[in-house]
Amino acid sequence: MTTSGTSTTSTIDWDSLIAAAVNAKLAAATSISTQITANEAKVSAYQTLQTDLSTLSSGLTSLASSVVNSLATNAFATRSATLSSTGDVSASSALSMSVQNGAATGDHTLTISQLATAHKVMSSEQSSTTSAAGISGTFSLGLAGGSTADITVTSSMSLQNIVDTINAQTSTTNVEASIVQVSSGSYRMVLTGTQDAAAITYSSSSGDDVLNSLGFTDSSGTFSNVLQTPQAAEFTLDGISMTRDTNDITDVLSGVTFNLLQATPSDSTINIDIEPDTSQISSALQTFVTNYNAYRDAVIAQQATNSDGTAASGAVLFGDGTMRDITNQLEAALNSTVGGLTMSDLGLSFNDQNELELDTGTLSSILSTNLSGVTKLLSAQTTTSSTQLSVVNTGLSPQSFTLDVTVDSSGNLTGASVGGDSSQFTVSGNTIIGAAGTIYAGMAFSYTGTTSQSITVTSTSGIASQIYQIAKTSSSSSGSLQTLIDSLQDRDSTMQQQVDDITNNAATYKTQLQTQYASYQAAIQSANNTLTYLKALLNSSSSS
Structure with a gap:
């Protein structure tokens, strides 16, 4: 209220009144939004654990299984080859080689008598590569035992044109042509077989004898200038003499490729040692330590406390039961004993922060002295009670069960079942494969028997395979963490709808108050105008 002389006016702060009333309505939305923010922080923390566990499981894939065959990709199936030599020869100069996963380990000795070579012949000297050669004819060209093609040359074609025409048919003939400049104004054409140990074959079919005209052959049709005769590779492996039509040999030792580079002198040998590539196991364990500690760091952050013992502001999962259960499972797996060995072997x-550390010296020692023990300690192992059922793949979650194998009267494998259920496995030829979506998925066997029988399959899980399963299950789209995330997000959606409803209602309420208070202000203003008029009327009467 404001008084001036005999006049009194009324001024009301309608905006403040409206804001106070609307804020009272919005107080509930603010409280709910605070809860949503807290839930979002939990979701983010759970997602961090999910990511860390997913990384942990994927990093253990190469250690969780230990089947050794050409299809295996685990760290235990990788192979390395070491070359050395005796006598006057450099092993790396005479041989290079590659070894596939699952190749048989062992020592071998190799001597190389001669390398395989391709046939290479040369023309007589030609004075130009661009002038017309003046030769016109058709001839057949190829390699002995292979396909041939007809090459047609016209009188206007130059030496380079003839080379181009021959090379246009190389995919059929396996013969390449090239030009060598011997000196200024002197050129020779060279024909080279693209396959070793095969002679170039040639016959003139019509017109000029083109290759004879170019000086490749003599009057009898024999090549005159042979730069390199075709021959097979000759070598001895572990005392067994062999020949091959190539220097790149893949069919001597399964999974091993030899690239012969030069002949070895007499009384010289190349020594080959094929062994497991344990560096792959070491690398995978280093990765495991890094990934496990990343998960542990995330857990430790959620266990942080203030000086008074209360949970730190960032520890939104402090005391969370699911996080604790997962961590306890991982630690139990790490502390398990398999085959008499533990993680300390x-x-x-664990260090003072309960994080993992790896002593590479201890690891290197046991890898060199007890690789089979390390393999069993870390990976999944599957054995069968019958030598006729071999394990092709254990999968990453191997099971123990009795497999009933059925064979028809001809000895052909027709089915495999567990407990009378034939849907758990599929059969293809002599291979038995765990059906997708079942607990046997990823398991595979090869059956060589000719009679029906029941076979016991026994599987064990090492440290790596156990942790792989725990981490994979916990971080999966149907795992315990995702269940919590989904619950929180569903709750947030419901609460957000409540916030939206309260906000919308408050906005409507504000509009109503603005309309209502505007009418009040108009009424007050009208009353003030009437009062002013009456005062003026009274003053006028008094004056008269």
Whole structure:
């Protein structure tokens, strides 16, 4: 209220009144939004754990299974080859080689008598590569035992044109042509077989004898200038003499490729040592330590406390039961004993922060002295009670069960079942494969028997395979963490709808108040105008 002389006016702060009323309505939305923010922080923390566990499981894939065959990609199936020599020869100069996963380990000795070579012949000297050669004829060209093609030359074609025409048919003939400049104004054409140990074959079919005219052959049709005769590779492996039509040999040792580079002198040998590539196991364990500690760091951050013992502001999962259960499962797996060995035998231990450390010296020692023990300690192992059922793949979640194998009267494998259920496995030829979506998915066997029988399959899980399964299950789209995330997000959606409803209602309420208070202000203003008029009327009467 404001008084001036005999006049009194009324001024009301309608905006403040409206804001106070609307804020009172919005107080509930603010409280709910605070809860949504807290839930979002939990979701983010759960997602961090999911990511860390997913990384942990994927990093253990190469250690969780230990089947050794050409299809295996685990760290235990990788192979390395070491070359050395005796006598006057450099092993790396005479041989290079590659070894596939699952190749048989062992020592071998190799001597190389001669390399395989391709046939290479040369023309007589020609004075130009661009002038017309003046030769016109058709001839057949190829390699002995292979396909041939007809090459047609016209009188206007130059030496380079003839080369181009021959090379246009190389995919059929396996013969390449090239030009060598011997000196200024002197050129020779060279024909080279693209396959070793095969002679170039030639016959003139019509017109000029083109290759004879170019000086490749003599009057009898024999090549005159042979630069390199075709021959097979000759070598001895472990005392067995062999020949091959190539220097790149893939069919001597399964999974091993030899690239012969030069002949070895007499009394010289190349020594080959094929062994497991344990560096792959070491690398995978280093990765495991890194990934496990990343998960542990995330857990430790959620266990942080203030000086008074209360949870730190960032520890939104403090005391969370699901996180604790997952961590306890991982630690139990790490502390398990398999085949009489523990993680300490690998050089693994926990430090003061409960994080993993790896002693590479201890690991290197046990890898060189007890690789089979390390393999069993870390990976999934599957054995069968019958030598006729061999394990092709254990999968990453191997099971123990009795497999009933059925064979028809001709000895052909027709089915495999567990407990009378034939849908758990599929059969293809002599291979038995765990059906997708079942607990046997990823398991595979090869059956060589000719009679029906029941075979016991026994599987064990090492440390790596156990942790792989725990981490994979916990971080999956149907795992315990995702269940919590989905629940929180569903709750947030419901609460957000409540916030939206309260906000919308408050906005409507504000509009109503603005209309209502505007009418009040208009009424007050009208009353003030009437009062002013009456005062003026009274003053006028008094004056008269």
